[in-house]
Amino acid sequence: MVVVECDRVSKKYNTGLFKKRICAVQNLSFQVKEGTIYGLIGPNGAGKSSTIRMLLGLSRPTKGEVRFRGNVLNAVDLRAEIGYLPENPYLYDHLNLNELLAFSGEAARMEPAVYRLRGRExxxxxxxxxxxxxxxxxxxxxxxxxxxxxxxxxxxxxxxVFDEPMSGLDPVGRKMVFDLVMELKQQGKTILFCSHILNDVERLCDRIGLIHKGQMVREFGREDFLQSASDAVFLLTDRLDESSQRALEPLIIQSRPEGEGTLLAVSVDRYLDVNACLQQKGIAVRGCRSEWVSLEDLFVHHIREHAPCAV
Amino acid sequence: MRSVVALAIITFKEGIRNRALFGIGLMALFLLGLNVSVAGFFMRDIGKVTVDMNLSALNFAGLLLVFFVAINLMAKDIDRKTIHLVLSKPISRSQYVWGKYGGILLFLSVSLAFLFLFSCLTIALLLALYPDYFGAFSWGQFVVAATFVLVKLAVLTAIVLFFSTITTSSLVTLIFSLGSYIAGVTIEEVVFYLKSDWATQERVVSESLRTVIDVLSYLLPNFTVFDFSLEAAHGLPIAFERIVLALGYAGGYSAILLLLAGFIFARREFN
Structure with a gap:
């Protein structure tokens, strides 16, 4: 079931009198299914936070609709189902955490005993x-x-909705939050995750949307970037010439240029044969990779490729 | 309703723990202390001067609280985007406005109650020192006058919240609110002057300006309605109807402003 849906959403901002309107989000569509983690990534100013603000009803789309379980977000009660963590949350300076959580519980119409217990947990x-x-x-x-x-x-x-949840956290804190997000996923929560730390996104998200200049450049599934679970190893070698490429072709799954070398996907069963062939040809193995293509590679590739949107 | 009360409580706590409050409180206490030390210079007018100074100190401290603490209680939420967190909870925009108003009102009431207590001590001390010069003084009238200082601040707070919803900066809110206060304190005198024979004879004010001021007199708050310092200082009786009318005016004016603020705020975009 689709829980959150952005349907051809656009957002333009007025930056001031006689100034050009800024197109923060343009014709953006994506769906977040129940019990999944959807990662929203993109460079600074890509429109991630603007999208989140529209999802929360803090700003209204210029065009298109944001829907929660098929309903257009306008009812306050619908927000009882949503938890939101902004990037760098500014909380009330003079309150303590107990008081802040009491407010959160009261605002969500929880019983005091329940929110106290949950707060302690x-x-x-x-x-x-x-x-x-x-x-x-x-x-x-x-x-x-x-x-x-x-x-x-x-x-x-x-x-x-987590907007940069790992921001400002030390490694212990990051691990704590990472485990918490995984636990929430196991509980069947639907999570929209926005982060610059691609490693976290790659490990946590079931589906990832890459936004650039307000547009959805590409959506990735886990299968697009995570192959570490498959029975293949990825060897980074010196750049192969044509004859070496031909010799290795029957032994490997696939190959592609990677920087100044070549990345080979090799089945574990054929690893020794490939290694022998490389030794015979005098081709050095520079290293081993855990994945065929990383999210970072995809991110950089698509951002470079994507043409700027018309404002 | 629970959301409104919860928001009012955190607003009150944020306000009451603000360090600026200590400065304002100390200054007010200094004014009240000054009253004790200088009262002897006024001899026959000690009672009148004491009541006047006490009410002025309460009024001045209250204005500082509204302009320097209360404005920030709303504006800081918007400036620092704390409002994004608050509005991500099931709280409507108008509930937010009413909750903030309730919290600020509670904060002003508690702060003024504290100062009022000291004010009463000052008066009681001077009453004990110079009993002959407090002939017409009545505690009841003093309490009414002090209560209306709070009522006036409640109306001013509604104005502050109204401007907070339509502006994006706390400075602009401060300027608009201060302007409204000054206009609200003086508008009655201007209107009286324009209606007087004097103004008609002099013909210094054009008809169009007269119309503008007439319209403004209905739009701007008339803060002199809440001023009972003359009655309290001279021990003059206060008509019950006047109290009811002033309370009704304050309630009506504030409610209209807050409803408008809620309406505007519901349409505001947070970027």
């Missing part, structure tokens, strides 16, 4: 129990990020 999960009575202005950037996650997840939403 989340604080324990994100290692914030010791800081629960400290004013939020004394929190570090990473702690604020984790506090924002508690705020977003308190009412146990079925749809979660």
């Amino acid at each position: 989340l604080m324990a999960r994100l290692d914030l129990l010791d800081a629960q009575k400290r004013p939020l202005r004394t929190f570090s950037k990473g702690m604020l990020q984790r506090a924002g996650i508690c705020f977003a997840l308190l009412h146990d939403p079925s749809i979660i």
Whole structure:
């Protein structure tokens, strides 16, 4: 079932009197299915945050529609199903985490006993129990990020929108949030994930949308970039000449130029044969890769290729 | 309703823990202390001067609280995009406006109640020191006058919230709100002057300007309606009808502004 749907959405901003309108999002369409993680990636200013703001009803599309479970987002009650973590959440300076979570629970119409219990669970999960009575202005950037996650997840939403959830987190915090997102996925939550850290997106997301200059450049499935699970190894060798290429062709799955060398996809069964052939031809193996093509490669390739949108 | 109350509570806590509050409180306490030390210079007018100074200190502190703390309680949410987090919860835009208003009102009430307590102590002290010069003084009238300082600030807060919903900067909100306050304090005198025989004889004001001022007098808040300092200082009786009318005017004016603010805010885009 499709939970979140952007249907040919466009957004133009007025930047001021007598100034040209800026096209932040143009004819953008994508669908997020129930229980999946959808990653939205793109360079700075690509329109990711504008898209999220439209999803949350903070701004309205100039054209097109945003739908939640088939309904156009206008009812306040629908937001009870959504949890949102903005990039760099600015929380109330003079409140402590307990008070912030109490507000979150009250706003979501939860019973006080329930939100207190859930708040404690989340604080324990994100290692914030010791800081629960400290004013939020004394929190570090990473702690604020984790506090924002508690705020977003308190009412146990079925749809979660994370805008750069790993931003400002140390490696321990990142692991904590990563595990939490995986756990949420296992619970069947639908997650829209927006990040610049492509490694996280690659590992977490079931489907990825690459946005550039407000347009959807390409959508990827896991099969497009994750082949580490298959029974192949990927060898980076010196650049192969034509005769070497012909000699190796029956032994390998596929090959492609990679920088100054050649990347070979080799079946595990044929690895020894390929290795012998490479030795015989005097071709050096420079290294081994875990994937045929990384999300980063795809990202850079498509961004370079994509023509700018007309404003 | 729960969302509105929850928002009002966090707004109140944000306001009451603001450090600017201590500065404003100290300044008000200084004014009240000054009252005790200088009261002896006024001899026969001690009672009148004391009540005047106390009400002025409450009024001045209240205005500072609205212009320097209350404006930020709303504007900071928008500037720092905290509002994105708040509105991601099931809270409508108009609930947000009412919640903020409730929180600011609670914050102003508690702050002024604290200052009012000190004000009462000051008056009680001077009353004990110079009982002969407080002949016409009445605690009841003083309480009414002090309560209407809060009522006036409640109307001013509604104006602040209204401008916060249509502007994108706290400075512009401050300028518009301050302008409305100054106009609201003086508009009655201007209208009285224009209606007087004097103005008709002098003919210094054109008909079109007269019409503009007439229209403005209905649009702008008339803050002099809430000024009971004269009655409190001289111990003059306050008509019950006047209290009811002033409260009705404050409630009506604030409600209209807040409904308009909610309407505008619901259409606002947060980029």
